[in-house]
Amino acid sequence: xxxxxxxxxxxxxxxxxxxxxxxxxxxxxxxxxxxxxxxxxxxxxxxxxxxxxxxxxxxxxxxxxxxxxxxxxxxxxxxxxxxxxxxxxxxxxxxxxxxxxxxxxxxxxxxxxxxxxxxxxxxxxxxxxxxxxxxxxxxxxxxxxxxxxxxxxxxxxxxxxxxxxxxxxxxxxxxxxxxxxxxxxxxxxxxxxxxxxxxxxxxxxxxxxxxxxxxxxxxxxxxxxxxxxxxxxxxxxxxxxxxxxxxxxxxxxxxxxxxxxxxxxxxxxxxxxxxxxxxxxxxxxxxxx
Amino acid sequence: xxxxxxxxxxxxxxxxxxxxxxxxxxxxxxxxxxxxxxxxxxxxxxxxxxxxxxxxxxxxxxxxxxxxxxxxxxxxxxxxxxxxxxxxxxxxxxxxxxxxxxxxxxxxxxxxxxxxxxxxxxxxxxxxxxxxxxxxxxxxxxxxxxxxxxxxxxxxxxxxxxxxxxxxxxxxxxxxxxxxxxxxxxxxxxxxxxxxxxxxxxxxxxxxxxxxxxxxxxxxxxxxxxxxxxxxxxxxxxxxxxxxxxxxxxxxxxxxxxxxxxxxxxxxxxxxxxxxxxxxxxxxxxxxxxxxxxxxxxxxxxxxxxxxxxxxxxxxxxxxxxxxxxxxxxxxxxxxxxxxxxxxxxxxxxxxxxxxxxxxxxxxxxxxxxxxxxxxxxxxxxxxxxxxxxxxxxxxxxxxxxxxxx
Numbered sequence: 001x002x003x004x005x006x007x008x009x010x011x012x013x014x015x016x017x018x019x020x021x022x023x024x025x026x027x028x029x030x031x032x033x034x035x036x037x038x039x040x041x042x043x044x045x046x047x048x049x050x051x052x053x054x055x056x057x058x059x060x061x062x063x064x065x066x067x068x069x070x071x072x073x074x075x076x077x078x079x080x081x082x083x084x085x086x087x088x089x090x091x092x093x094x095x096x097x098x099x100x101x102x103x104x105x106x107x108x109x110x111x112x113x114x115x116x117x118x119x120x121x122x123x124x125x126x127x128x129x130x131x132x133x134x135x136x137x138x139x140x141x142x143x144x145x146x147x148x149x150x151x152x153x154x155x156x157x158x159x160x161x162x163x164x165x166x167x168x169x170x171x172x173x174x175x176x177x178x179x180x181x182x183x184x185x186x187x188x189x190x191x192x193x194x195x196x197x198x199x200x201x202x203x204x205x206x207x208x209x210x211x212x213x214x215x216x217x218x219x220x221x222x223x224x225x226x227x228x229x230x231x232x233x234x235x236x237x238x239x240x241x242x243x244x245x246x247x248x249x250x251x252x253x254x255x256x257x258x259x260x261x262x263x264x265x266x267x268x269x270x271x272x273x274x275x276x277x278x279x280x281x282x283x284x285x286x287x288x289x
Numbered sequence: 290x291x292x293x294x295x296x297x298x299x300x301x302x303x304x305x306x307x308x309x310x311x312x313x314x315x316x317x318x319x320x321x322x323x324x325x326x327x328x329x330x331x332x333x334x335x336x337x338x339x340x341x342x343x344x345x346x347x348x349x350x351x352x353x354x355x356x357x358x359x360x361x362x363x364x365x366x367x368x369x370x371x372x373x374x375x376x377x378x379x380x381x382x383x384x385x386x387x388x389x390x391x392x393x394x395x396x397x398x399x400x401x402x403x404x405x406x407x408x409x410x411x412x413x414x415x416x417x418x419x420x421x422x423x424x425x426x427x428x429x430x431x432x433x434x435x436x437x438x439x440x441x442x443x444x445x446x447x448x449x450x451x452x453x454x455x456x457x458x459x460x461x462x463x464x465x466x467x468x469x470x471x472x473x474x475x476x477x478x479x480x481x482x483x484x485x486x487x488x489x490x491x492x493x494x495x496x497x498x499x500x501x502x503x504x505x506x507x508x509x510x511x512x513x514x515x516x517x518x519x520x521x522x523x524x525x526x527x528x529x530x531x532x533x534x535x536x537x538x539x540x541x542x543x544x545x546x547x548x549x550x551x552x553x554x555x556x557x558x559x560x561x562x563x564x565x566x567x568x569x570x571x572x573x574x575x576x577x578x579x580x581x582x583x584x585x586x587x588x589x590x591x592x593x594x595x596x597x598x599x600x601x602x603x604x605x606x607x608x609x610x611x612x613x614x615x616x617x618x619x620x621x622x623x624x625x626x627x628x629x630x631x632x633x634x635x636x637x638x639x640x641x642x643x644x645x646x647x648x649x650x651x652x653x654x655x656x657x658x659x660x661x662x663x664x665x666x667x668x669x670x671x672x673x674x675x676x677x678x679x680x681x682x683x684x685x686x687x688x689x690x691x692x693x694x695x
């Protein structure tokens with residue numbers, strides 16, 4: 001977890017306008033090239049729709065989902081680019097026992113493969129199902145979209161945003177939110193009136209505009225509260241509980257043992273045990289208690 | 290005769306049941322070897338949609354409360370000072386120590402990078418329930434190991450360490466109870482992050498409290514089960530009179546659990562409760578068979594006194610606990626549109642091997658170490674053996690830690 005507070009308006013963010021997406025999948029290809037990811041052996045209709053590969057994986061960090069729908073009696077496609085959402089307060093970073101995930105001040109949530117112990121808690125925690133595992137390996141690590149951290153540190157834009165001819169705008173989160181609001185206001189008939197990612201999981205660095213209602217496109221309904229707060233409300237009690245239970249039991253033991261202790265001390269005082277240098281049987285010792 | 294031959298001859302003399310257990314343990318060990326050669330993807334049915342399977346659900350999330358007998362009984366006997374239950378403590382500590390050691394084995398098998406397990410001690414993340422649980426499990430396994438050293442030192446006749454251990458007894462018992470409270474409940478905190486994944490029947494903010502309460506009644510039930518089994522199959526004395534004391538505690542804990550659970554499920558959970566009939570059925574079975582039935586059983590005097598009914602009630606509680614942990618970590622986490630996960634042969638063999646190892650090691654430890662012949666009042670280790678004749682004037686003011694200096 002990050003130690004210094006991050007100004008989320010300044011973090012770099014993706015504004016993905018799915019109404020402008022043509023489904024060219026240039027982003028998928030650019031991502032594979034930049035991250036040097038292996039190609040996947042794919043089959044048509046192996047997943048839920050037209051898209052390939054069927055799911056994101058250790059080899060595929062981003063993927064365009066195809067959604068069939070009917071418009072004026074005609075079959076149409078809607079597209080949705082799936083990728084890491086780079087949450088403001090990432091669940092993966094909060095649950096990782098070794099702190100392998102980190103929200104950077106620039107925006108991307110980055111993963112330190114050198115720390116990871118491979119417990120897969122991040123995969124359980126992520127509300128968007130982003131972290132993927134190297135199932136093919138004997139000693140697997142986690143893989144996910146890096147937000148092209150190496151590129152943006154050098155002043156470049158992420159590979160997918162560079163490759164996209166139409167739909168992706170990249171800039172500070174504050175600007176991207178303003179731009180999204182502007183589009184929603186200017187052409188209300190074109191857009192479903194919501195920005196996915198503005199409040200989802202407490203806000204993310206990937207923002208979506210859609211024409212269809214979100215659930216129809218396959219966007220997961222996600223809580224608006226930052227996910228780390230759900231576990232922290234229990235975990236923050238840990239030191240207090242430790243001291244309460246430890247202290248309480250110590251006190252209890254002191255009282256429960258007290259009667260016995262007092263009795264023993266009385267018995268010892270009254271018995272006036274004399275030092276016996278030569279022979280001491282265990283029996284006499286027992287009696288003196 | 291060489292050492293190997295001696296060992297082989299010794300094993301030949303074992304009961305058939307033990308030999309069967311040895312076979313299962315060897316199979317489990319081979320299966321875990323296969324996991325390291327071919328990887329998790331090929332040998333397990335885990336995938337990106339279903340990253341935690343049998344090894345987490347049983348070997349960790351279920352096995353930890355099943356090993357809760359040691360801390361529960363330690364607190365009952367030493368803190369609440371119900372001294373007559375003392376004979377049950379040592380077998381419970383052995384069970385707990387074995388349980389936690391095997392939890393660690395299961396956890397290491399499940400990790401992608403087990404050789405980096407020490408990273409948790411270096412790269413702290415206090416926001417992670419997993420960090421908290423791993424630290425606690427390491428600390429508690431150490432505590433259990435030290436408590437377990439008592440019979441070992443008795444067997445070997447090391448009196449100086451025994452004096453230290455005797456002196457440490459109360460701190461260890463209190464430490465065990467506090468550490469256990471933390472990690473038993475934090476196992477529930479694991480699933481608080483699965484906000485939109487875990488079904489509302491089990492997801493509520495009081496999950497950690499429920500995990501802790503259920504660990505307590507499971508710990509007590511495990512002691513009943515274990516003592517009854519040891520009496521039946523290992524020729525140890527009948528302890529059902531002592532167990533009766535424990536069965537008096539059970540309905541209280543079960544009752545509190547039931548109230549908190551039903552309250553939390555109805556008042557604090559978000560989302561629909563009745564939308565998935567199969568999950569609802571699992572929930573009802575867990576509550577009725579695992580909590581309500583044993584609670585009413587143990588409220589009756591005749592059930593508490595009857596050894597057979599003690600065993601039945603305890604078994605129901607344990608069944609309910611296992612089902613509850615699987616409901617939370619496996620069944621309740623599966624989405625309606627998701628393919629159903631079932632463990633692969635390798636995964637099953639490993640888990641069966643771990644259970645068999647527990648039984649096997651318990652029987653072997655009982656065979657070679659004095660875990661049943663514990664009579665603390667008859668031996669006073671506070672006085673060094675060679676000084677028995679000279680230091681008596683100090684009597685009971687003589688502190689055991691001073692004894693170490695001699």
